[in-house]
Amino acid sequence: MSEWLFDLGNTRLKCAPLLADGRVGEVQALAHREADIAAELERVLPARIDVAHIASVASEALRVALIEALVPRCSRIGLAGTQAAFAGLCIAYAQPQRLGVDRFLAMLGARMAEPGPVLVCGVGTALTLDLVDIDGHHHGGRIAPSPTLMRESLHQRAPQLPPEGGVYRMFATDTNDGLASGCEGAALALIRETHAAATTLLGMSPKLMLHGGGSEWLVARLEGAVLAPALVLEGLAGWAIAEWPPQA
Structure with a gap:
């Protein structure tokens, strides 16, 4: 099962595979704009992944751009939120x-x-x-x-x-x-x-x-x-x- 982690900040997008033992794999740090998120991900992601886990503090537009870039290659997407x-x-x-x-x-x-x-x-x-x-x-x-x-x-x-x-x-x-x-x-x-x-x-x-x-x-x-x-x-x-x- 292929799972990837995405940390979408105001300046950079960090992503890494979630390894089978629960550790974080090699981290990629990408500068981002709404227009180039899909192209940047194309460089670092495999053609298909099973699950994407996203943490985002960026604008709604950037978050939507990331999700739209992931939908064609991803079976499930989860958005993390703060819990009590x-x-x-x-x-x-x-x-x-x-x-x-x-x-x-x-x-x-x-x-x-x-x-x-x-x-x-x-x-x-x-x-x-x-x-x-x-x-x-x-x-x-x-x-x-x-x-x-x-x-x-x-x-x-x-x-x-x-x-x-x-x-x-x-x-x-x-x-x-x-x-x-x-x-x-x-x-x-x-x-x-x-x-x-x-x-x-x-x-x-x-x-x-x-x-x-x-x-x-x-x-x-x-x-x-x-x-x-x-x-x-x-x-x-x-x-x-x-x-x-x-x-x-």
């Missing part, structure tokens, strides 16, 4: 559907990988933080612009400020370095403050796990942090196995 309680994970939101499915699945993936408390940090368009204790209870989280979005927003309001480039320095001596240092430093400060508060709340230090396109640089500057680039897909794999068990 799932596989020992209990969401703190009074209205769980208001929590992005990417955050839900990232926490689920973290729980599958780490038996102790975790602070899950996603770095994409937004920077998100979610705390899960040793018993699987979600204590809530925080949302902020990612460093990339900070730079892009500043550039939109003040075009003379470049949207990328520069080197992180504590005390920068040019504008590019100052922008890089300020935006990346803001993210680091938020993560460190949240981790310290989580440690106080739980009475123990949670494992800090980062995922998303902008996480690699931050991990290198956060002591004890773990890079988990496929965390959403790993959570989606756990959701898929529980929702649609392999058929005999």
Whole structure:
């Protein structure tokens, strides 16, 4: 039985096969627009697959474009959604559907990988933080612009400020370095403050796990942090196995 996992974000589409042992296979990361999703999938997918499992936080138009591209080659399609309680994970939101499915699945993936408390940090368009204790209870989280979005927003309001480039320095001596240092430093400060508060709340230090396109640089500057680039897909794999068990 051929099953594939799809993580449709605002910037990229990640996809990977779901292996027979429940692990995530080789991950493909594709830049996307509505017009080219089908062509991009043509490059990486087999001609036919049995089941597609989708997690999407993208626009309705992009989600429809992905589904339409999959229908001709796929027998079944499942769309993951945030649930109040799932596989020992209990969401703190009074209205769980208001929590992005990417955050839900990232926490689920973290729980599958780490038996102790975790602070899950996603770095994409937004920077998100979610705390899960040793018993699987979600204590809530925080949302902020990612460093990339900070730079892009500043550039939109003040075009003379470049949207990328520069080197992180504590005390920068040019504008590019100052922008890089300020935006990346803001993210680091938020993560460190949240981790310290989580440690106080739980009475123990949670494992800090980062995922998303902008996480690699931050991990290198956060002591004890773990890079988990496929965390959403790993959570989606756990959701898929529980929702649609392999058929005999």
